[in-house]
Amino acid sequence: MRARVIYNPSAGREVLTKNMLEILRILERAGYETSTYATTPEPHSAKNEARRAALAGFDLLVAAGGDGTINEVVSGIASLEKRPKIGIIPAGTTNDYARALKIPRMDLLAAAEVIAADHVIPMDVGQANGQYFVNIAAGGYLTDLTYEVPAKLKTIFGYLAYLVKGAEKLPSVRPIHMRVEYEGGVYDGMGSMFFVAMTNSTGGFEMLDPDIVLGDGKFSLFILKTANVFEILQIIGAVLNGGRHLNHPQVLYTKTSFVKVESKDNQRIMINLDGEYGGDSPTTFINHQQHIQIIGNRSDYAEPIDTSEHRDAFIDMIDKLDTNEME
Numbered sequence: 001m002r003a004r005v006i007y008n009p010s011a012g013r014e015v016l017t018k019n020m021l022e023i024l025r026i027l028e029r030a031g032y033e034t035s036t037y038a039t040t041p042e043p044h045s046a047k048n049e050a051r052r053a054a055l056a057g058f059d060l061l062v063a064a065g066g067d068g069t070i071n072e073v074v075s076g077i078a079s080l081e082k083r084p085k086i087g088i089i090p091a092g093t094t095n096d097y098a099r100a101l102k103i104p105r106m107d108l109l110a111a112a113e114v115i116a117a118d119h120v121i122p123m124d125v126g127q128a129n130g131q132y133f134v135n136i137a138a139g140g141y142l143t144d145l146t147y148e149v150p151a152k153l154k155t156i157f158g159y160l161a162y163l164v165k166g167a168e169k170l171p172s173v174r175p176i177h178m179r180v181e182y183e184g185g186v187y188d189g190m191g192s193m194f195f196v197a198m199t200n201s202t203g204g205f206e207m208l209d210p211d212i213v214l215g216d217g218k219f220s221l222f223i224l225k226t227a228n229v230f231e232i233l234q235i236i237g238a239v240l241n242g243g244r245h246l247n248h249p250q251v252l253y254t255k256t257s258f259v260k261v262e263s264k265d266n267q268r269i270m271i272n273l274d275g276e277y278g279g280d281s282p283t284t285f286i287n288h289q290q291h292i293q294i295i296g297n298r299s300d301y302a303e304p305i306d307t308s309e310h311r312d313a314f315i316d317m318i319d320k321l322d323t324n325e326m327e
Contacts, residue, residue, distance in 0.1 A: 008065030050076030066092020100199030101296030140193030217289030
């Protein structure tokens, strides 16, 4: 078996690079012939290498870095018919995806041991505007924090940098007339932001949806129907208080396999996909159930399904999307 470790050399204040030799030893003891690839500042460096390694027949790709590195590795193989397993060594700022999969975030070698244990979890992949996401998508006010905070500040101050920036932007929140279509209903009204979640962890919060089931083919959709600063703070407090925001009168919460969003008052709705800018609305979010195999540390996930019958249709759809983008 062959494993390719795709790592961000600047992640985790370079602690990842210092531990790389021991990480490779752990994988080799698990039976893998290992090699590494250090990402570069060039766009889509991790994504391009993941696709190349998958086509070269590697059995395991290890995304070593932050949530952005994980997104790129998944995006590199999502459209392929044969996709290798993915392991995770979390070394980013918030490490939301690793948190959701119960992968150790403070001990890189312990995370490598999780990969060696090979507990595979079938995970969903989201798609919007011809791009992929694995953890969360969002739109509206405050959802641009992740790409507005400079990388250097995130490295130095970590999660605190997001809190400071969020407090700075909170007074500027304004209502948007949005139309959101989802499985079983439509919301047509005012709101400040929405979230399309695939795990229960985002921005360091672990109770976004206490009822999440990994790999069930469903998004957790949240719409904040208010732009009032005090109500938004109240909702954030409810999130921190054990997920009590689900019943808040200014929160629409539902489970759905798709979401369609558009602005009805010409206000721009920027889309955030796993922390990166993913285009503007109108946007349709599609859930591809159990599309990738992630090595994690959880036992509470949906039963594996046979997705082979959907594979050809999915690849055909990707080809059409790529053609439309080129045109």
